[in-house]
Amino acid sequence: MTEWLDGATIVISTGYAGLPVADMTSLRRALREKEVRYKVVKNTLAYIAAENAGRPELKEIIQGPSAIAFGYGEPTDPAKALSEFIRETRSPLQIHGAVLDGRVLDGAQVEQLASLPSKDELVAQMLSRMQSPIAGLVNVLNGPIGGLARVLQGRIDQMHEQPAE
Numbered sequence: 001m002t003e004w005l006d007g008a009t010i011v012i013s014t015g016y017a018g019l020p021v022a023d024m025t026s027l028r029r030a031l032r033e034k035e036v037r038y039k040v041v042k043n044t045l046a047y048i049a050a051e052n053a054g055r056p057e058l059k060e061i062i063q064g065p066s067a068i069a070f071g072y073g074e075p076t077d078p079a080k081a082l083s084e085f086i087r088e089t090r091s092p093l094q095i096h097g098a099v100l101d102g103r104v105l106d107g108a109q110v111e112q113l114a115s116l117p118s119k120d121e122l123v124a125q126m127l128s129r130m131q132s133p134i135a136g137l138v139n140v141l142n143g144p145i146g147g148l149a150r151v152l153q154g155r156i157d158q159m160h161e162q163p164a165e
Helices: 002-007 021-033 043-052 056-061 076-089 107-115 119-161
Strands: 010-015 036-041 066-071 094-100 103-106
Touching: 002 043, 010 056, 010 076, 021 036, 021 076, 036 043, 036 076, 043 056, 043 066, 056 094, 056 103, 066 076, 076 094, 076 107, 094 107, 103 107
Parallel strands: none
Antiparallel strands: 010 066, 010 094, 036 066, 094 103
16 A cells, blocks of 8 residues: 555545445446546555555545545546546545645545646646637738738739720
8 A cells, every 4th residue: 555655646535335336346447447546445554554655644534434546647537537426326435535745635625626627628728828819919910911912912803804005
């Protein structure tokens, strides 16, 4: 468990009491697709692993029978996957909290994290907003030049239409 904690970008503690085995299996499958490891843990062993990994804040989010989701990539992915699973299956699974970059989040904050766009989506939105003014500037600069070109082309067309004298 210490090794799992070492590489994790986010650790989310959940209460799995009342969750049927079939639902637990489908949850693990959904999380595995997001490269998230989900393990039922003994609290005492989790406390020891947290101390050994130098992450004592993990003790604050482990309450009662716990299962922990260890996320290794985008921090929003495990939160989104858990939140989506709870919403879609109307599961009794509860999110106790999370540890993200050494900061402890409560269940409500994890839900807020799940509602955020991913890093790739944020980058795409930022690039789109950065390109918009540039495209507007190009259109403004092209306006007078385009107008001049149309006037000149109209004059050329007019000269071709007139009979030669």
